[in-house]
Amino acid sequence: MxxxxxxxxxxxxxxxxxxxxxxxxxxxxxxxxxxxxxxxxxxxxxxxxxxxxxxxxxxxxxxxxxxxxxxxLGFANLFTVDDLRTGRIGLLATTVGYVMFIDRLGFTLMTFLFLAISMLILAKGRNAGFIILISGAMALIGWAVFIWAFDTRFPRGWFETTMQAVMNNG
Amino acid sequence: MDSSTASILTEVFFETLGYWYIIVPTIFLGLIVGGIPGFSAANTIIILMPLTLALDLQSGLVFMISLYCAARMGAGIPAILVNIPGTAGAAATPLDGYPMSKQGKGQQALAISFVASCIGGLLTTVIALAAMPILARVGFYMHSVEMIVVMLFGISLIASIAAQDMVKGLIAGFLGLMIGSIGTDVVYATPRGTFGFLELYDGVPLIPALVGLFAVSEAFVIIEKRVIVNHDNEPKAPNWTDTFDGVRIALKRWVHIVWTSIIGLVIGVIPGAGASIASFVAYQQSRSFSKTPERYGTGHPEGLIAPEAANNGVTSGTLVPLLVLGIPGGATAAIMLVVMQFHGVSFGPSLFENQPKVGYGMFMAMAVSYVIMFLTILPLSRYMSHVTTIPTIYLAPMIISFTLVGGFVPREYMFDMYLALAFGVLGYIARRTGYHVAAILIGVILGPLLEKYFLWSLKKSDGDIMVLFSSTLGNILWVAFAMSIILPLVFGMRRKRKLEVPAE
The missing domain is CATH 1.20.58 (Methane Monooxygenase Hydroxylase; Chain G, domain 1)
Known part of the structure; x- marks a missing residue:
């Protein structure tokens, strides 16, 4: 052929x-x-x-x-310079960071940081205000649904402990 | 069915309708927990156990059943829209559902899925009610030998998926089977391929595998595009036309819904078998006997109907052994058993004599849930489908964070999040280099089950391989399996010959 x-x-x-x-x-x-x-x-x-x-x-x-x-014997179907341009490598790095630090920082704070940093990387720094707003909202919704309402044993850190204390005393 | 039973059923049906104020919010809760990998009806009922136990028996049953049905249906929504099955039972749904979404037919696909799920669930509920004594016996006849053939029905889907590139498809499928073999063997508990991780002694957990192979890898792939839906297929503004089109497409294929939901029902009544097996078997059977098998995997409605009708058929199937024999057919049914025992309900044939309203009430709750679900969820498909138009720069990180944490939920091991990430890397490499992630997942899900039944059979027969052909039902299933492999080939050849004739 x-x-x-x-x-x-x-x-x-x-x-x-x-x-x-x-x-x-x-x-x-x-x-x-x-x-x-x-x-x-x-x-x-x-x-x-x-x-x-x-x-x-x-x-x-x-x-x-x-x-x-x-x-x-090339690897262009796996890794290209485009992976840096599109932010894929950055997203991979933040994902690894998310898994590594969620146990220490807790679900809510780490989710906020992960969402904000990854979205900023993918958006190449544009719409920073909107991204921070949406990241904060998603992290708080996640906390409210999974931790506050369902009491799921998601990794807990400073934010969850503080909120629990506020709820218990409020 | 005598007149007294009919009057009880009618009475219970209308009584159950009166619980709409529990059913409607529970449906939305079920759709959410079903749609997020790691959450399921089973662990939601466990989390809400204090509430369930505090309710009266009837309300508690209605709550559990509607949550169960809605979660099953909810698992298909992200599978169709973003290629992320909410549970292993929806793992076959994205094979054709996601390509439809990418073609801008997400709304149609959702409508097809809802109709198939509701009709499949409703129909199998009626059949289960009518044929309960016969169906309850199925579990007794299905031993390890027969289960091997059932598993092979599902695993043979690997060959169908591999049709485009047989060698790569088989590598993906058998790699999945090898990964599924990780853990201790079922007879002597010898650890195998665990890399020394105690967390893998129980085998590879399904949710991290599902999250990694589908969600994480998909998130890394979709960022290449601005939105999920293909550029030239962007959906129109919310409209009813696509929803009605979906309903029409599904209703036109009612025969397909009927027979694939019956596959789900029969597999559902077998304790230990579940929605994942049913959906793979139904998809494989649907493709095998289709006149257009080549369209499967490209966004073919029948490829979406089959797994959705089957996994909802499983829901009614799992109730049969629970109610008639007191043997739960799955995890959710096992939790229902605990709740009902707390309320002093005793299972077995006497249930329908002593407390007929409880026995029939569970099926009626299921029927009512499906009817209400159809009416409440179908109109929402026009809005849900717009998930596919959310820019991927926002969607991809959300998918990664919420599904990775979902991987943590079932066992609460941090290890499982790392495992999901590792599967994500494997899935990404597979997608970029032309290996099918669904083939890997089929192996991971069905491999350990196949091995378990195979070893049990060999153990019982002192290592005699001929035990596989020792039972009448098993042999009938072997013949059916062989036919399901051979007949599509014969039909395919005949179709090809027919197409060639005019050219000559």
């Missing part, structure tokens, strides 16, 4: 991430059941064996694509 010269080459590097992860994980999984009873092994060996086989077929397919010049 003749490849279209105008079509960008297939980014095989990106496509290989999941199969390589699958092979690594399957081999790790096998290592954890090697000396286990058959009940722990039977299903994993069947599923894992098939997964290794399908991954091997995919690797062969990739080699053929590379040899025919239909693809490169």
């Amino acid at each position: 003749a490849s279209d010269p105008h079509k960008p080459p297939r980014q095989i590097g990106g496509e290989l991430v999941i199969p390589i992860f699958a092979v690594g994980f399957t081999l790790y999984f096998f290592s954890t059941i090697w000396n286990s009873p058959w009940t722990a092994q039977v299903s994993a060996f069947m599923v894992g064996g098939f997964l290794l086989l399908v991954c091997a077929i995919f690797f062969v397919r990739c080699i053929l694509w590379l040899r025919r010049g239909q693809g490169t």
